[in-house]
Amino acid sequence: MEALFSAANGRYTGLGIEVEEVEDGVVIVDTLPGSPAEAAGIEGGDKLLAINTHDVKRKSIAEVSKLLREAKFSTIQLTVKRANAEVTLALRRQEITLRSVSSQLLPGGIGYILLSSFNNHSYHDFARHISMLNSHLGEPLKGLIVDLRDNPGGTLNSAVAISDLFLQSGTIVSTRGRFYDANQRFFAAQGDILNGAPMLVLINEQSASAAEILAGALQDNSRALILGNRSYGKGSVQSLIPIGNGTTALKLTTARYFTPSGQSIEGTGIQPDVIFSKQVLLELDKDAIMAGEKKVRQTFIANLDKHWQEAEQLLQNHNLQQ
Structure with a gap:
């Protein structure tokens, strides 16, 4: 409930990624300005492959969101497919102000x-x-x-x-x-x-x-x-x-x-x-x-x-x- 109200008020704690569910998994559409995702170098079009040690290929947005919420460590490792390469980036959750x-x-x-x-x-x-x-x-x-x-x-x-x-x-x-x-x-x-x-x-x-x-x-x-x-x-x-x-x-x-x-x-x-x-x-x-x-x-x-x-x-x- 707090997360829903926080988003409406223009702030929330997270990574700052916008995602889209496609036929074979989840793709990052964009990153929010000033967010951990932008600072780490996440790019629109990156396809999510893994969260920490968890394989998320062919997972739904709901399953990916659950893994992100339940991640035990403050630093989260995201592995993405970009062009023909796999890239692993480290992100840390922080409070994000949504500049709309x-x-x-x-x-x-x-x-x-x-x-x-x-x-x-x-x-x-x-x-x-x-x-x-x-x-x-x-x-x-x-x-x-x-x-x-x-x-x-x-x-x-x-x-x-x-x-x-x-x-x-x-x-x-x-x-x-x-x-x-x-x-x-x-x-x-x-x-x-x-x-x-x-x-x-x-x-x-x-x-x-x-x-x-x-x-x-x-x-x-x-x-x-x-x-x-x-x-x-x-x-x-x-x-x-x-x-x-x-x-x-x-x-x-x-x-x-x-x-x-x-x-x-x-x-x-x-x-x-x-x-x-x-x-x-x-x-x-x-x-x-x-x-x-x-x-x-x-x-x-x-x-x-x-x-x-x-x-x-x-x-x-x-x-x-x-």
């Missing part, structure tokens, strides 16, 4: 915000980064790119609040379930932090849950053009139900998420307005963009420049219909 928002000012007065997860601090951090970008530019942003690739989701409240930053009215998301309390609808209040500047949102097959709520709200309300690949399709509402003396809880699925148009997210995901090939998405490397690598930024801008006009037209059509 980072940003860059791109040429032409375009803001870029990378949102890696949704926790209880994400809304305030997101708004602060927009203010910082405006300040660095010296005037309001001409447009905003929100990168939700590989964002596994997080808290519902932060997804709703961030959506509301850009929407003047309309439904953000609704939930439907078997119990009365599970049926809710969340609406936008007037006010757009970008003052109507166009938006592009990037998603991929690892964008899930709260990331899909944000993308769906902006898409269905004609506020942003969605680019990339169809998202993961995790549209279930999970509730923590304390039991016993309050130190343990059950995590139950109690409802499902629906976009403003009434589309279920569960198992369906968000279909982008513009589909990018996986190769193009790989070329638009998030870390390289944040590091300010010139070549990647040029590729990034070249791939997205042609879509600003579509995003502007989307807003114009929406305003005419209102």
Whole structure:
């Protein structure tokens, strides 16, 4: 229970790896900034082979997580397959602060915000980064790119609040379930932090849950053009139900998420307005963009420049219909 609440509050103790279950085992998708995994040299694409002396080939994520939790030593040896070699790296658990928002000012007065997860601090951090970008530019942003690739989701409240930053009215998301309390609808209040500047949102097959709520709200309300690949399709509402003396809880699925148009997210995901090939998405490397690598930024801008006009037209059509 403590681990679940800690993640929502933006901190937890661990190694800082994001993993994906594949047909023959578990692959590391990414490492968290400033984490033990990043410091040890773990890389996205590394396939887990062993934890200490335990073979984890063909193990599930649940089995791998159990081994990591129950590891007796403070230093954990991870053996991974990288290209055609096996590499063993030593990691030590530590408390990790989840920095969910980072940003860059791109040429032409375009803001870029990378949102890696949704926790209880994400809304305030997101708004602060927009203010910082405006300040660095010296005037309001001409447009905003929100990168939700590989964002596994997080808290519902932060997804709703961030959506509301850009929407003047309309439904953000609704939930439907078997119990009365599970049926809710969340609406936008007037006010757009970008003052109507166009938006592009990037998603991929690892964008899930709260990331899909944000993308769906902006898409269905004609506020942003969605680019990339169809998202993961995790549209279930999970509730923590304390039991016993309050130190343990059950995590139950109690409802499902629906976009403003009434589309279920569960198992369906968000279909982008513009589909990018996986190769193009790989070329638009998030870390390289944040590091300010010139070549990647040029590729990034070249791939997205042609879509600003579509995003502007989307807003114009929406305003005419209102």
